[in-house]
């Protein structure tokens with residue numbers, strides 16, 4: 001039975017979804033805040049569902065000895081060491097849309113609160129003061145909003161801001177002119193935005209490129225009286241420089257939902273009249289929390305139970321509809337990769353995948369990943385799997401390519417794996433027979449072989465006496481043959497035999513086989 005740990009405060013809808021799918025759930029919402037307890041709880045769990053409190057560091061990932069998937073019920077994954085997860089073969093998923101509207105609404109609410117000092121006025125009024133003249137605000141109609149980051153959330157903010165009759169300018173290196181026109185925003189460079197914006201709102205992930213994007217120098221270029229809203233990530237704004245800008249009066253106010261260090265219980269900016277703070281509440285609405293909890297639970301369950309992959313940051317997507325169709329082909333590609341990898345004449349420098357017929361109509365990425373995993377396995381053992389195979393191949397300078405042909409001349413569909421090595425090439429082809437994987441070609445030799453845990457591979461000369469001699473030797477060693485498959489390039493030419501045997505042959509038996517007159521090579525393969 002699969003087990004999933006929920007270590008942050010997720011809606012209980014997630015528990016419901018997982019249990020309905022037959023998954024055992026450990027629901028410990030406070031665990032993410034206690035790394036030692038979390039580390040101890042991880043083993044035995046195949047999935048973990050988190051928000052931002054749980055930090056899936058490399059150390060935590062190593063502790064998750066049974067982990068297959070990390071599911072982030074939300075957007076930002078800066079609390080997950082994706083490289084470490086990938087290297088360990090763990091899929092990392094998020095829910096890129098579930099809380100986007102809610103977070104955009106929070107940014108708009110923060111902007112209006114900032115413009116009209118609503119939190120401060122609320123507090124004063126509750127205290128029985130009637131400070132009508134203290135809270136003079138600013139109108140936002142006609143003002144310029146500068147968006148740094150115009151993805152899912154930024155574009156919703158742009159839409160809402162235009163509804164409030166603001167002019168929106170956006171800086172986002174990945175925003176195309178066509179998309180900007182579609183959104184009704186003006187695409188600008190960062191310096192231009194800094195110069196023109198009355199309000200600046202941040203909506204980028206925290207990366208090496210975006211860290212301190214509002215640095216001391218950037219803040220110095222802003223318009224006097226600018227107001228800054230950060231509902232994305234602490235670390236995007238230099239907090240010291242922001243403090244200085246507020247102190248000098250150059251910056252009129254800031255609304256912060258996120259902080260460089262969270263939870264932020266003490267801060268230089270706290271207690272200031274010109275700063276509004278919320279404790280990372282961007283995604284905190286009932287609607288968004290239900291969305292992200294249900295979505296991540298379904299994604300985790302799909303992945304663990306069917307192999308379907310949705311919204312993964314480190315592996316290709318496979319839809320739930322496609323997963324059952326792909327599964328036998330992934331298996332076939334893996335077997336062929338294993339066959340090719342074990343027969344490779346030298347160090348692999350290239351892997352060419354060819355899909356024909358039905359296989360060509362499917363998503364090739366998971367099949368290629370399965371083949372690569374098997375090709376690399378003899379060298380890397382369990383360190384390689386379909387999550388990290390592509391990355392490991394790249395690191396080793398192995399060129400990977402895919403070709404697709406709609407029709408398959410001899411079978412309904414075939415998958416081929418061709419290896420280029422420093423000592424020559426080798427290609428193997430396979431097909432599904434009644435849903436079962438079969439090798440149908442090794443090099444230019446046609447055969448029809450199943451795959452079994454212990455397979456004897458023999459390269460021989462197509463001469464009479466070979467089968468008799470082979471059978472005699474194996475029976476003398478009490479080795480039972482389960483299946484026997486033969487193929488040859490031409491009468492009298494090179495031939496291959498693939499035999500499923502009930503136990504592996506020892507080195508002496510393999511040597512005795514290799515010494516038989518018709519046999520060029522004999523070795524064990526495993527699948």
Ligand SMILES: NC(=O)C1=CN([C@@H]2O[C@H](COP(=O)(O)OP(=O)(O)OC[C@H]3O[C@@H](n4cnc5c(N)ncnc54)[C@H](O)[C@@H]3O)[C@@H](O)[C@H]2O)C=CC1
Nearest residue numbers: 075076149150151152153172174203204205231232282283
């Ligand atoms: N406060 C909260 O509770 C929440 C915060 N967030 C944060 O909001 C961020 C944005 O979320 P989405 O809009 O959904 O992500 P997204 O990926 O749809 O959009 C991010 C945008 O930033 C742009 N970008 C990347 N590097 C940039 C750079 N150097 N300069 C300018 N733009 C750059 C990208 O091109 C992209 O369009 C998340 O990464 C997360 O950190 C998300 C949800 C809730």
Ligand SMILES: O=C(O)C(=O)COP(=O)(O)O
Nearest residue numbers: 051052053074075076283
């Ligand atoms: O989705 C995101 O990126 C968020 O920042 C939301 O964080 P949270 O789930 O509220 O801890």
